[in-house]
Amino acid sequence: MSDPTAPLLILIGAGTGLVGALLGIGGGVFLVPLLTLAMGVPIRTAIAASLIAVIATASASATVNINRGLVNLRLGLTLEVATSIGGLAGGVAASLLTQRQLFVVFAATLAAMGLVMAVRAGRRNVIRDPDADPGMLGGRLQEGGLVYVYRVRRLGLGLVASLAAGAISGLLGLGGGIVKVPVLNAFCGIPFRVAAGTSTFVIGVTAAASAFVYYGRGDIVFPLTAAIAVGALPASLLGAHLSDRVRARSLKLMMSGVLIVVGALMALEGS
Amino acid sequence: MTGPSPLERAIETALTAGLAVSSGLLVGGLLLARPELLRWGTLLLMMTPVARVAVMSVGLVHKRDWLFALISLWILAVLGSSLFVALRMGLRI
Numbered sequence: 443m444s445d446p447t448a449p450l451l452i453l454i455g456a457g458t459g460l461v462g463a464l465l466g467i468g469g470g471v472f473l474v475p476l477l478t479l480a481m482g483v484p485i486r487t488a489i490a491a492s493l494i495a496v497i498a499t500a501s502a503s504a505t506v507n508i509n510r511g512l513v514n515l516r517l518g519l520t521l522e523v524a525t526s527i528g529g530l531a532g533g534v535a536a537s538l539l540t541q542r543q544l545f546v547v548f549a550a551t552l553a554a555m556g557l558v559m560a561v562r563a564g565r566r567n568v569i570r571d572p573d574a575d576p577g578m579l580g581g582r583l584q585e586g587g588l589v590y591v592y593r594v595r596r597l598g599l600g601l602v603a604s605l606a607a608g609a610i611s612g613l614l615g616l617g618g619g620i621v622k623v624p625v626l627n628a629f630c631g632i633p634f635r636v637a638a639g640t641s642t643f644v645i646g647v648t649a650a651a652s653a654f655v656y657y658g659r660g661d662i663v664f665p666l667t668a669a670i671a672v673g674a675l676p677a678s679l680l681g682a683h684l685s686d687r688v689r690a691r692s693l694k695l696m697m698s699g700v701l702i703v704v705g706a707l708m709a710l711e712g713s
Numbered sequence: 714m715t716g717p718s719p720l721e722r723a724i725e726t727a728l729t730a731g732l733a734v735s736s737g738l739l740v741g742g743l744l745l746a747r748p749e750l751l752r753w754g755t756l757l758l759m760m761t762p763v764a765r766v767a768v769m770s771v772g773l774v775h776k777r778d779w780l781f782a783l784i785s786l787w788i789l790a791v792l793g794s795s796l797f798v799a800l801r802m803g804l805r806i
Contacts, residue, residue, distance in 0.1 A: 448743060494755060501728045501761050508721050515721070515769075519784045526791040534798070646762040647788060651795040653759050658799030664751040668739040671758060675736050 447481075448669040455495055455673025462674075463503040463681030464688065465697045466638020467619030468496035468645045469674065471552065474614060475704050483666070485544060489614060490661040491670050493653040496611075498671045499678040500646030504639075506682035512639025517579045517594060517632075521640070524601045525608035525618060525648045532612020532652060539613065545708050548614045552705030555624045559698035562628040563691050568592050583633055595631040604644075611645070612652035619645050620701060627694070634690040642682075720772035727768040731761030763792050 454476055462469025470492040477488035507513050539547075568583065568590035576582060580593040594600070603625035607618030619641040626637040656662060685693070717725065738754030741747065766789050773782035 494758060497758055497762060498732070501732055501758075501765070504765075505725050505728050505732070508725050509717050511717075513721075516781055519769075519781050519788070522788050523784055523791075526788050530791060530795050530798070647766060647792065650759055650762040651792055654792075654795045654799035655802070657756075657759065658802030662755060664748060664755060665743070667755060668743055668751045671755070672736065672739050672743060675732060 448665065451666060451669035452673035455498075455670035456677035457673075458495060458670075459499045459502070459674030459677035460681040460684075461700070462496070462499045462619075463642065463678035464638075464685050465619070465693060465700075466503075466623045466641040467697070468642065468649065469499050469678070470496045470611075470614070470649075471620050471701070471704060473670065474548070475708055479707060486656070486661045487663050487666070490653070490656040491663065491667040493611075493649045493656060494662070494667045495670045495674045496649040497646050497653060498674045499681075500642045500644075500649065502675050502678040503642045503682035504646065506679060507639035507642060510639070510686070511582070511584060512635050513643045514579070514581045514632075514636055514640045515643075517581075518640045518643045520579065520597070521600060521604040521622065522644050522647055524604035525611070525622075525644055526651045528605040528608020528611070528618075528648075530608075530612065530651050530655070532609035534655060535609070535613060544613060547610070549705045549707075549709035551610060551614075552620065552701045552708065555620050556698045556701030556705060558624045558628050559694050559701065562624075563694040563698065568633055580631075581636065583636055585635075590633070592633050592636065593631055596629050600626055600630045608648050608651070611648045612655070618648050623697070634694055635685065638685070638693070720769070720776065723768050723772055724765055727764045728761060731757060731764055735761065763789070763796075766792060 458469035458472045461472060473492040473495055474488050477483040477491065478485050504513060570590060572589040572591060574591040576591050577593050583590045583592060603621050607621035610621060611618040622641045623637045626632040627634050735754045735757035738750050738757060742750030742754055766785060770782060770785040770789055773785050
């Protein structure tokens, strides 16, 4: 291997892929700060690498989640419309913002979402009657031998969050899952695992819409990006398999803590 | 609860195929220090979600689920326009 930092990058990719797949967020939220703060990678290079890693994580964990009924195709498609438009706009708008503004937007988004997750950690969104009507966009979820039903509420809010998630994705190299998963879970009535499964399914497309623009601008450093993606692919498969064994409340608290800490770190870097 | 539908199976196959080939190219490119393999592997990885949306569109048209087929085709068009913007910026394929 020609690049001496490649093993470390593969390890970083694996760590972000694992946690990203567990939480349905792709992993860009960890990757961008790690690359910029710990390794001194320029932020646009880090964002481009992160978008590719998000595509890898999202696609790999979707292959596992789709078999488990954790991907709601109709809901995913509906959200994808808003997200992909936001993703394209965000990719183009990235060239208009300064590095400092990018850091501040990132930090504020993370901290706000972390607080929402912490406040909502104990609540569940399921109907225990398996024969209840899930509506056009809702669905059924099997957990511990029981079948639960969930319905989609406040779809408008979910669409607005998805548009914002898409724009943030293009600007900051995330899949946008950090915006979508908390909003879908906290406000739209979707169980955490389905929110995470559907989110990972959607964010691959969101990240791709932005990634093409970064590629066109020449922001992708291939050896760096490839090493991270090679680490992220197997680790995200593992993360998706493991998500069944961790309690939903623990997943939510894990996500909340990580968002607040990373948000604080990015705010410090931007100030 | 029933197992995955034929459409879900097709989507899974598209994703798995894209990931298998692109990860092979990326690993090969890293081990052999071949930049063109890394470039192709990255591009193929980026195209995997596009292939997934294309398979989904065809599947939904086949199921005559017109509303969601239209939504899926719209997403494919947005991805296409993103690729077009990238090509205008100088992306070489």
